[in-house]
Amino acid sequence: MKVIIGLEIHCQLNTDTKLFCGCSTDYRDDPPNTHVCPVCLALPGALPRLNTKAVEYALRVAKALNLEVAEECEFSRKNYFYPDLPKGYQITQYDRPLAERGVVEIEADDGTPKEVRITRIHLEEDPGRLVHRSGRDRAGYSLVDYNRSGIPLIEIVTEPDLRSPKEARRFLNKLRNTLEYLEVFDGEREGAIRVDANISLVGHNRVECKNISSYKGVEKALTFEITRQKNQIARGHEITRETRHFNEGRGITMSSRSKEEETDYRYFPEPDLRPLRVRDWLDDITLPELPDARKARFVAQYGISHNHARTLTGDMKLANFYEKVAGDDPVLAATWVADTLLGELNYRDMKIDRVPPAHFADLLALVRVDAITDRSGVDALRTMLDEGAAGEEMELPSAVVDRFGLRKAAGDEFDEVAAQVVEAHPDAVADYHNGKGGALNFLVGQAMRETRGRADARDLGRRIKELLENKEA
Amino acid sequence: MAGTFHFDAEDRSNAFITRVESATFGDGRLAGIPLAVKDNISTRGMQTTCGSRILEGYIPPYDAHVVELLREEGAAIVGKTNLDEFGMGTTTENSGFGPTTNPHDPARVPGGSSGGSAAAVAAGMVPMALGTDTGGSIRCPAAFCGIVGLKPTYGRVSRYGLIAYSNSLEQIGPMGRSVADVGTLMEVICRHDARDSTSYDRGYAHAPSGEIRGMTIGIPAEYFGEGVDPAVAECVRDAIATLESAGAIVEECSIPSMEYALAAYYVTCTSEASSNLARFDGVRYGPGVGTKRSWHDEFQEFRGEHFGREVQRRVMLGTFALSAGYYGKYYAKAQVAKENVRRDFLRVLKSVDVIAGPTMPTIAFRFGEKSDPLSMYLSDVLTVPANLAGVPAISVPCGRVEGMPVGLQIIGQHFADEVVVDVAFAFEQEGPA
Amino acid sequence: MISEREVESIAKLADIRIQKEELGEFTVQFNAILEYFDVLDRVEAAGEGRADLVNVFREDEVRPSLPVEDVLANAGSTEETFIKGPRVM
Numbered sequence: 001m002k003v004i005i006g007l008e009i010h011c012q013l014n015t016d017t018k019l020f021c022g023c024s025t026d027y028r029d030d031p032p033n034t035h036v037c038p039v040c041l042a043l044p045g046a047l048p049r050l051n052t053k054a055v056e057y058a059l060r061v062a063k064a065l066n067l068e069v070a071e072e073c074e075f076s077r078k079n080y081f082y083p084d085l086p087k088g089y090q091i092t093q094y095d096r097p098l099a100e101r102g103v104v105e106i107e108a109d110d111g112t113p114k115e116v117r118i119t120r121i122h123l124e125e126d127p128g129r130l131v132h133r134s135g136r137d138r139a140g141y142s143l144v145d146y147n148r149s150g151i152p153l154i155e156i157v158t159e160p161d162l163r164s165p166k167e168a169r170r171f172l173n174k175l176r177n178t179l180e181y182l183e184v185f186d187g188e189r190e191g192a193i194r195v196d197a198n199i200s201l202v203g204h205n206r207v208e209c210k211n212i213s214s215y216k217g218v219e220k221a222l223t224f225e226i227t228r229q230k231n232q233i234a235r236g237h238e239i240t241r242e243t244r245h246f247n248e249g250r251g252i253t254m255s256s257r258s259k260e261e262e263t264d265y266r267y268f269p270e271p272d273l274r275p276l277r278v279r280d281w282l283d284d285i286t287l288p289e290l291p292d293a294r295k296a297r298f299v300a301q302y303g304i305s306h307n308h309a310r311t312l313t314g315d316m317k318l319a320n321f322y323e324k325v326a327g328d329d330p331v332l333a334a335t336w337v338a339d340t341l342l343g344e345l346n347y348r349d350m351k352i353d354r355v356p357p358a359h360f361a362d363l364l365a366l367v368r369v370d371a372i373t374d375r376s377g378v379d380a381l382r383t384m385l386d387e388g389a390a391g392e393e394m395e396l397p398s399a400v401v402d403r404f405g406l407r408k409a410a411g412d413e414f415d416e417v418a419a420q421v422v423e424a425h426p427d428a429v430a431d432y433h434n435g436k437g438g439a440l441n442f443l444v445g446q447a448m449r450e451t452r453g454r455a456d457a458r459d460l461g462r463r464i465k466e467l468l469e470n471k472e473a
Numbered sequence: 474m475a476g477t478f479h480f481d482a483e484d485r486s487n488a489f490i491t492r493v494e495s496a497t498f499g500d501g502r503l504a505g506i507p508l509a510v511k512d513n514i515s516t517r518g519m520q521t522t523c524g525s526r527i528l529e530g531y532i533p534p535y536d537a538h539v540v541e542l543l544r545e546e547g548a549a550i551v552g553k554t555n556l557d558e559f560g561m562g563t564t565t566e567n568s569g570f571g572p573t574t575n576p577h578d579p580a581r582v583p584g585g586s587s588g589g590s591a592a593a594v595a596a597g598m599v600p601m602a603l604g605t606d607t608g609g610s611i612r613c614p615a616a617f618c619g620i621v622g623l624k625p626t627y628g629r630v631s632r633y634g635l636i637a638y639s640n641s642l643e644q645i646g647p648m649g650r651s652v653a654d655v656g657t658l659m660e661v662i663c664r665h666d667a668r669d670s671t672s673y674d675r676g677y678a679h680a681p682s683g684e685i686r687g688m689t690i691g692i693p694a695e696y697f698g699e700g701v702d703p704a705v706a707e708c709v710r711d712a713i714a715t716l717e718s719a720g721a722i723v724e725e726c727s728i729p730s731m732e733y734a735l736a737a738y739y740v741t742c743t744s745e746a747s748s749n750l751a752r753f754d755g756v757r758y759g760p761g762v763g764t765k766r767s768w769h770d771e772f773q774e775f776r777g778e779h780f781g782r783e784v785q786r787r788v789m790l791g792t793f794a795l796s797a798g799y800y801g802k803y804y805a806k807a808q809v810a811k812e813n814v815r816r817d818f819l820r821v822l823k824s825v826d827v828i829a830g831p832t833m834p835t836i837a838f839r840f841g842e843k844s845d846p847l848s849m850y851l852s853d854v855l856t857v858p859a860n861l862a863g864v865p866a867i868s869v870p871c872g873r874v875e876g877m878p879v880g881l882q883i884i885g886q887h888f889a890d891e892v893v894v895d896v897a898f899a900f901e902q903e904g905p906a
Numbered sequence: 907m908i909s910e911r912e913v914e915s916i917a918k919l920a921d922i923r924i925q926k927e928e929l930g931e932f933t934v935q936f937n938a939i940l941e942y943f944d945v946l947d948r949v950e951a952a953g954e955g956r957a958d959l960v961n962v963f964r965e966d967e968v969r970p971s972l973p974v975e976d977v978l979a980n981a982g983s984t985e986e987t988f989i990k991g992p993r994v995m
Contacts, residue, residue: 022969044636045515053966083991088751141764143988266795271640274962534976670962761982771992777923792920806946812955
């Protein structure tokens with residue numbers, strides 16, 4: 001059964017101040033209601049003032065996603081009551097949005113390129129935040145914090161062009177990545193992105209799924225919802241056209257009883273703000289290199305594989321990190337960053353910006369001049385990251401290598417170990433001469449154990465073979 | 474010289490909701506002058522109720538732009554004046570704090586919604602006061618109480634701190650005993666304010682001149698039509714004749730959109746009000762809302778209990794006018810009508826300098842005289858067009874009918890507030906005592 | 907003509923509780939007023955208005971917020987620095 005998915009994505013813009021007042025948006029560790037003024041608290045008589053930076057950021061996004069910017073647009077009021085909405089309306093854009101009709105290219109499930117059409121982009125303000133405490137009085141009241149009230153959001157609406165939860169996830173990753181490249185968005189902020197998804201199976205009613213607040217959540221919610229709808233249909237039930245809420249903790253969607261349903265939002269133009277004519281601002285916006293362009297450049301400039309380039313440019317900070325450590329051997333660097341470092345970071349739940357590029361470059365230099373084996377390199381990296389994860393200062397990998405004596409065994413030490421192993425295992429030597437292939441591997445393994453991985457297996461193999469051949473002669 | 478003003482004038486008209494017995498003042502053009510401020514304008518540290526029980530006890534933590542300007546010029550703010558709740562009325566009967574009476578006849582209304590400010594000035598309690606005018610709320614009480622009141626060009630005075638009733642129509646404006654006082658107060662409050670995005674940078678620095686020789690005055694037939702008391706019409710025609718004898722040229726003209734201006738006004742103001750008043754949910758200010766039950770239940774009960782009937786009526790009308798299926802018929806149509814009114818005024822004001830007519834179709838009503846809402850709304854028919862068009866309009870006393878004051882309304886081009894003040898000033902010099 | 911039931915649902919949409927016994931009077935008044943508003947059906951656009959004041963902005967510069975005591979001063983009930991609201995469950 002064909003699946004049809006459209007998304008509405010709300011992203012917080014990382015301006016310094018709120019959309020309509022001068023309150024700081026940086027309230028992360030501050031107590032409730034400490035970043036609030038007459039405007040965002042909706043005191044009687046206060047009036048909104050539009051933040052020029054928010055408009056510029058939204059235009060950057062519009063340009064990057066190939067949208068047509070309206071010659072004139074305006075703000076509207078969306079009227080509804082909710083305890084987190086101080087004015088009793090949200091200032092948003094309705095029938096005259098900032099930009100319409102764009103397109104984003106992603107990879108379809110079969111690996112072919114696919115275009116996802118963007119319906120529109122508009123600016124709006126975030127409501128406050130409700131907190132519910134458990135305890136005797138739980139659910140008896142709500143607690144309101146208006147610090148978030150008035151944070152600028154862009155809402156990006158897609159056409160129903162997505163065909164699977166995985167595609168939706170890829171689209172969101174691409175979008176997030178693009179917004180980060182545009183430097184208008186900080187994806188690591190709590191609640192920085194919120195998604196509403198419209199999901200239907202061809203020929204059946206559409207369900208709106210609200211309140212998805214993580215990238216993983218989108219794929220989970222969609223997968224759950226598709227299964228639910230298929231089961232309904234299999235049992236002969238029609239799909240109810242409704243709004244459902246995603247419960248992130250339980251990984252399920254639940255029918256929401258009242259909030260959005262049947263609400264008549266009574267939109268009308270916001271009389272306290274003037275219209276915008278900002279299309280010509282586009283001429284002054286120079287887009288940075290976006291993920292697709294950067295990927296192509298990585299392949300061309302550094303000679304790395306398409307897959308490595310895709311991984312590295314899939315996160316702006318990672319790509320920046322790679323370019324800092326690429327150095328004289330970009331292919332080696334790509335392998336180490338994409339195949340090794342990323343996994344080690346994920347394992348420790350660490351972010352790339354915790355790794356000092358100079359430290360990593362130091363490690364790459366050791367590997368490149370063959371001073372340590374790959375295995376020792378990984379060990380040094382792990383030691384360094386563990387220190388970082390424990391909140392300690394990270395050692396330079398060369399210091400770790402010296403401390404543990406991980407430098408590659410070479411010259412005399414190397415010959416000595418080979419000779420000792422051959423001496424100590426006459427049975428294996430005999431087996432070798434009797435043509436038993438496994439004997440050489442056994443001897444190399446013993447030698448590797450002796451050197452604790454500081455020697456290269458191939459080099460050791462060659463040396464031991466030489467000794468054995470000489471013995472026979 | 475800075476000091477304290479002891480405000481001990483007796484308030485026989487219930488003009489004030491909040492009084493300041495000892496009002497401090499600073500230096501400046503208004504130093505030591507007692508000034509009253511309509512209670513829908515925010516005053517830091519001083520209760521601001523909007524005439525509504527839903528804001529009882531609310532103490533704003535900030536001053537409206539105009540209040541900052543008054544303080545900068547040394548005014549002694551002696552209190553907050555009564556009004557129809559949220560400005561919704563033509564009589565000041567709809568106040569949560571009791572009606573204001575007309576100082577000329579306590580059995581009659583002072584007009585509204587700035588009835589408290591008008592009564593305070595007319596009773597001699599203060600020489601000047603601030604009012605607000607959404608559809609005539611400065612000019613109507615000025616006319617009914619026999620004082621001068623100016624509704625400035627839309628955008629000329631900052632609305633920052635004015636508790637919104639109908640944002641696209643209303644302006645704060647000066648009220649006073651004389652045109653000169655109104656001019657002085659206008660000079661103080663007319664300053665650009667970046668906090669109001671609809672505010673223009675068009676200051677006002679103007680000494681009124683009585684010279685109107687050669688000026689053209691348009692007389693729209695619609696201002697003397699059905700519903701206008703013939704005695705009031707005659708009084709105003711006499712006033713216009715006075716202007717003519719002072720050298721002005723009088724011309725007939727027509728504003729056809731007057732046919733639907735009042736309907737457009739009521740649809741617009743109730744729609745905007747339905748949204749503006751949504752914030753009064755008792756969470757952040759006002760008597761506290763209950764928190765035990767679900768939000769719709771608590772909000773409904775709170776708003777049902779603390780809003781007066783007229784406010785409930787207008788909020789519901791506006792909710793309806795914006796609702797799905799009716800937006801096109803009401804709100805959208807009203808905006809087209811508003812644009813048509815603006816065009817009518819622009820057209821007429823190309824060939825005449827000002828338009829003149831009665832401010833109100835009648836003299837001040839007796840209490841309870843207008844019992845049904847629609848007949849009350851109809852009495853705004855001559856004042857709302859200036860709000861829809863956004864043009865300045867002044868009401869200046871021009872005589873009496875049955876012993877009650879009558880107001881002459883003078884309407885000018887956008888940003889020609891100086892011109893309407895000049896014409897009013899000329900009339901004041903020439904006109905009947 | 908709108909019915910008492912419609913007036914009731916408008917009141918609900920506006921979050922205003924109207925007493926049952928007042929509903930009849932509100933409905934009569936609304937119908938009189940709405941009938942008067944029908945004059946708008948005759949309105950035809952004389953031309954599009956074009957806003958003369960556009961692009962009014964503020965720079966992205968942080969201004970001081972209110973002291974939290976001022977934020978909480980007018981609220982009916984508070985807990986720590988939260989403001990209490992009705993329940994939403």
